[in-house]
Every structure is written in C-alpha cells, then in structure tokens.
Amino acid sequence: MFRFFNRVRTIVSSELNSLLNKAEDPGKMLDQFILDMEKDISEVEASVAKQIANEKMLNKQYEEAAAMVAKREEQAVKALEAGDEGLARRVLEDKNKQQSQADSLKQLLDEAVKLSEELKEKLREMKDELKEMRMKKDSLKARSESAKARAKVNRTLSGIGTGAKSGFERMEEKVLGDEAAAEASEELRSENKTLDDELAVLDQSSSVDSELAALKAKLGQDKKAE
Template identity: 55%
Template sequence: MFKFFNRMRTVVSSELNSMLDKAEDPVKMLDQFMREMAADIQEVEAAVAKQIASEKMLKRKANDAEAMVEKRLKQAEQAIEADNEDLARRALEDKKGHEATFNTLNESWEHTKNDVEILKAKLDEMKKEYHEMKLKKDSLKARAESAKTRTKMNRTMSSIGNDESRRGFERMEERVMQYEAEADTTEDMSQSSRTLDDEFKDLSNDDIDEELAALKQKMGKQ
C-alpha cells in the first residue's frame, strides 16, 4: 500500500518524460495517478479506523477485567472478615483468572495501540505527500497546457508564411492588377470609339451655350 507513493515519486520525476515520448497525455496520466493515491489514502484511513475500534474494544475489556480483579480482592477481604475462608479462597481464585485475562488483554491493547500510532503517522505522511504531489500536478498541468498552446500557435504562424500561402497571395494580387488593366483598356477603347457625329454634337452644344449667354446679356439677366 505504502509502496505506491514511492512509485509516484519516480513516475513524476522520471517517467513523465517516458510518457511524453510514448505520446501519452501527461495531464490525463497525472489525474489518474492522483485518483490512485486518493484511493490508497481512503484504504489506509479505513484500516486506521478499524485498528482504533479494536484498540478501544481491547481497552474496555482490559478495564473490565481489572475492575473484576479489584472486586474479587475486596470480596475476599470481606469473606476473611466474616471468617469464611472458603469463600475468600474462591474469590481469590476467580481474581487470579481475571488477572490473567487482564494481562492478556492489556498486552494486546498495547500492541494494537502501537500499531494505531504507526498507521496514523503513515497516514499523515501519505496525506502530506498527496498534497505535495497535487501541487506539483497542478504545476505540471499548467506547464503542459502552456506548451500545447505555444506549439499550436507556432504551427499556425509557420503555416501563414509558407510557400503555398505566399503563392496564393501573389496570384490574387496579379488578378487584381489584371482587373485594373482591363478597366483601363476598356476606358481607352470607349474614348477611341467616338464617332465624328459625336464630336460635332459636342461642338453644337458649345454654340448653344454661347448663344444662351449672349441672349441673357442682351436681356439684362446676367
């Protein structure tokens, strides 16, 4: 159970490069490792709770046996005061049995108590390491996302200036220039297609303008 945390240290420090080489998603892998660590902590917590319950049960039974030892001792004293030696003997014999029970239970309780302390220390260590790994995981996830974003941007920027894009832009520029040349040619052809009548028509319009101006001057309408 506790070996998993040692393996996690190796994974994060060295096997992360191996995951990247194998095209594995480090973010997903780190999330999976954290879930496994959390499951291990829950398992240890359950074991600690069970040991604590056992410790309390043994302590209670040991206390009950110790109380019976005290009770039988007092009863033996009472029997002696009553000059009932047989009853005192039987009380002391029963006391001896309770003493044996107490010694056994108390020894088991002390072992269980030590186990509980060890498990608690291990659990605290696991939780501390889990939080440290969580912080490191968050940092690695942020770095991985940043690296992915930079890679995507670099690929996009490199595709903008490639030969194919540049050639496409040049073709569009040439087409616009061709449109402009066609427009200029059409305008020149329109000017050259004017007939002799068109030119005389322009002249006649000029004469009318001059005559109209002379007439307005004569009538004082300027």
C-alpha cells in the same frame, strides 16, 4: 495495507517526476494519480477507523477484567474478615485467572494502540503527499502545455523551412522558366518570319512612298498655279 504507502512513494518519487517524459497525456495522468491517491487514502481511513474501534473494544475488555481483579480482591478480604478462609481461597483463585486475562488484554491493547498510532501517522503522511501532489499538478500541467506549444511551434517552423519554403522556391523557378520560355519564343518568332510577312512590310512601305510622291506632286502643281 502497507502496499498503499509503497504505492504512494512510487508515484511521488518515480512516476510523477518522470511523467513529462512518457507517451501518456500528462494532464490526464496527473488527474488519475490524484484520484488513485484519494482512493488509497479513503481505504486507509477505513482501516484506521476499524483499528481504532478494535483498540476501544480491547480497552473496554481490559478495564472490565481489571475491575474484576479489584473486585475479587475486595471479596477475598471480606471472606477472610467473615472467617471463611475456603471462600477467600476460591475468590483469590478466580482473581488470579482474571489477572492473567487482564494481563493478556493489556498486551493486546498496547499493541493495538501502537498500530493505531502508526496507521494514523502513515495516513497523515499520505494526506501531506496528496496535498503536495495537488500543488505540483497545476505546475506540471502548465509545463506540459508549454512544452506542447513549443513543440507545435517548432514543427510549424520546420514545416515552413522544408515544405512551404521549398514550394515557394519551386514556384519562383517555374516563373523564371516561363519568362525564359516566353523570351525564347519571341526570338524564334523573329527568326521564323515568313516571306509573306516581309512582302507585306514591303508593300506597306511602297504604299506610303506612293502617297508621299502624290502629295509632293500636288504641292508642286499648286505652286505653279500661283
């Protein structure tokens, strides 16, 4: 029976206080501890009820034995008053037997009463500890959720610092590389103009020069005609 009390002390002093440092889900574990404690208390309550019933039974037996002792005392007196000393002696002998039984029952009863009080006190302690555990449970759950949230944010920020940021920098470098490649291709194109390209430009210039000369000539003729 006392293993329940030791178990309670272990939960409160060790497991409950170090719960957040374990791999288990604190919320689920806290609920399970509460359920375990409630089960232990139910078992202890049943034991206390049995002990109280045993105490009452012993008390009844003791009262009956004590009543028989008193009855035999009265019967012995009556026998002496009636002048029957032999009967009085036998009654007193039985009275002594009843007294011895009553004394034994009284000792058992005192021990039962003491044990009942101890169990009741232990049960009160368990209920007080359960109440404290229930009060701590909500607080520990909230702290656990806060810790999980902080860890998640830190992991996210860490991912941004090493993953997304480095990827962003790679894309920036790629754009710069593409721009450099485009500029290089322009320079290369300028350096690699074909002869046909140069002649085409020359032909275009000659055509413009011819048209310009034709216009000048026409203007000159018009002035002469005036």
